[in-house]
Amino acid sequence: MTQTSNRTQATRALIALRERILSGVLGPGTRLLEVPLAETLAISRTPLREAMGRLVEEGLLERARGGGFVVRSFGPQDVIDAIELRGVLEGTAARLAAERGVAAEPLAMLEQLTAQLDGCFGNSPGELDFERYSELNAQFHDRLSRLAGSEVIRREIERVTRLPFASPSAFLADGANASAFRHSLHVAQDQHHALVAAIRGREGARAEALAREHARLARRNLDYVLAEDRSLLSRLPGLALMIG
Amino acid sequence: MTQTSNRTQATRALIALRERILSGVLGPGTRLLEVPLAETLAISRTPLREAMGRLVEEGLLERARGGGFVVRSFGPQDVIDAIELRGVLEGTAARLAAERGVAAEPLAMLEQLTAQLDGCFGNSPGELDFERYSELNAQFHDRLSRLAGSEVIRREIERVTRLPFASPSAFLADGANASAFRHSLHVAQDQHHALVAAIRGREGARAEALAREHARLARRNLDYVLAEDRSLLSRLPGLALMIG
DNA sequence: ACGCTCCACAATGTATACAAAGCCGTGATC
DNA sequence: GATCACGGCTTTGTATACATTGTGGAGCGT
Numbered sequence: 001m002t003q004t005s006n007r008t009q010a011t012r013a014l015i016a017l018r019e020r021i022l023s024g025v026l027g028p029g030t031r032l033l034e035v036p037l038a039e040t041l042a043i044s045r046t047p048l049r050e051a052m053g054r055l056v057e058e059g060l061l062e063r064a065r066g067g068g069f070v071v072r073s074f075g076p077q078d079v080i081d082a083i084e085l086r087g088v089l090e091g092t093a094a095r096l097a098a099e100r101g102v103a104a105e106p107l108a109m110l111e112q113l114t115a116q117l118d119g120c121f122g123n124s125p126g127e128l129d130f131e132r133y134s135e136l137n138a139q140f141h142d143r144l145s146r147l148a149g150s151e152v153i154r155r156e157i158e159r160v161t162r163l164p165f166a167s168p169s170a171f172l173a174d175g176a177n178a179s180a181f182r183h184s185l186h187v188a189q190d191q192h193h194a195l196v197a198a199i200r201g202r203e204g205a206r207a208e209a210l211a212r213e214h215a216r217l218a219r220r221n222l223d224y225v226l227a228e229d230r231s232l233l234s235r236l237p238g239l240a241l242m243i244g
Numbered sequence: 245m246t247q248t249s250n251r252t253q254a255t256r257a258l259i260a261l262r263e264r265i266l267s268g269v270l271g272p273g274t275r276l277l278e279v280p281l282a283e284t285l286a287i288s289r290t291p292l293r294e295a296m297g298r299l300v301e302e303g304l305l306e307r308a309r310g311g312g313f314v315v316r317s318f319g320p321q322d323v324i325d326a327i328e329l330r331g332v333l334e335g336t337a338a339r340l341a342a343e344r345g346v347a348a349e350p351l352a353m354l355e356q357l358t359a360q361l362d363g364c365f366g367n368s369p370g371e372l373d374f375e376r377y378s379e380l381n382a383q384f385h386d387r388l389s390r391l392a393g394s395e396v397i398r399r400e401i402e403r404v405t406r407l408p409f410a411s412p413s414a415f416l417a418d419g420a421n422a423s424a425f426r427h428s429l430h431v432a433q434d435q436h437h438a439l440v441a442a443i444r445g446r447e448g449a450r451a452e453a454l455a456r457e458h459a460r461l462a463r464r465n466l467d468y469v470l471a472e473d474r475s476l477l478s479r480l481p482g483l484a485l486m487i488g
Numbered sequence: 489a490c491g492c493t494c495c496a497c498a499a500t501g502t503a504t505a506c507a508a509a510g511c512c513g514t515g516a517t518c
Numbered sequence: 519g520a521t522c523a524c525g526g527c528t529t530t531g532t533a534t535a536c537a538t539t540g541t542g543g544a545g546c547g548t
Contacts, residue, residue, distance in 0.1 A: 053301075077394070081397060152326050156329060156400075
């Protein structure tokens, strides 16, 4: 195939649309007209509508009154709330894991990940394997979401996390290699350690509180971007969805 | 129109399918074959697929590997987790409302609802306007979900609540007028009062804890049904989705 | 000049025919 | 006897033509 090729047209349309929305080509509030869009993507309206339906599931589009789809817009408060919500949900996963107990293997896996994350920091203060940290951090949070063994919880975390600005990797994007964020990584990694210890020690309340506070690091980073360096807005994933 | 008539075929299909799933006509794990289903509903496959897509959003269907849709199944643990999740989310709404403060009017509305709920209980122990309680309780929880003024939170609560067994009205269905549940209503109503007081007093942690414990009343009722009176399973909404 | 109604167009909603892909059974070969 | 490959069938995926609905504008009436 000439275009981004997964197996179905609907999937290709989904990927293409998602990319256009997250990059800001299709800005918040934009109404998506089916005929021209289908023409642009060189597919028919049927798989296009299918893709738009899935983007509603993802929270990137809304159904407009009287039919049709509109790119969803988020104010700064929505972004803050979504981050808080991630903290609440990850906190719940952590608390339930602690309360209900976790099998040895997944817990060991989480500990291994934290050890590997330690390895991303070098000896000198500025030394850091940023890309590797980003990847391992994503894995850590994915594991955490499964740790309680609850598909309901995992699913809900995945859902919130699909909003890119609420994702644990939101401020770990390539372009955002800012020193302000780098500093916060040491704190974040300490929280990773404490979180795992709390779960191992069956300290549910502590685990929950730690996961929440961990997410609030993202909020701090957001506050920094909004107040100090708005140029970063365009370099961070999904903040194109934000208005105001 | 001869069938359940909202304006579009897709909407009619959505309603018809939802009804069949919740009532158990289409049981958990059933694969939905498009051609026969479309024939049954007397519509074409296009709006049918649209409706099925929306039921995936609602969490009542899953997309099967290799295409197609399957009725989602929930084990008892999933139901328990969904109830816990509702408690967590309502708790977050309550906490944020308390922390951020609420305008006078919506808070007064909530207090009015609790007063009206009081009115559902008569003087003698057994006296109760069950139907009215059920309606007002639904309103109370709806108001609560909006109280933090966060659309992100409201939306997530609505989403979890769409799973009928996780809804605040789950054990207030017509057929479930059991004395065991009636007793819990006095406790529930006391929690309503305390919750509103906590929010008014800006006691975030207390409000959150109360909302969580409030949801756990539903869990207790579920435990009762599972352990003591499984005949109620068929009379409670959406428990047809549950297997095992 | 303001407002209401009706018409026309544009956009979405629906049906149907066709394409492709996945699955299952059968047969052949090792 | 088991496994792999092939072929047909079932089921989903896609395109397109047609129906319907909502919207905006123009023209007429007050």
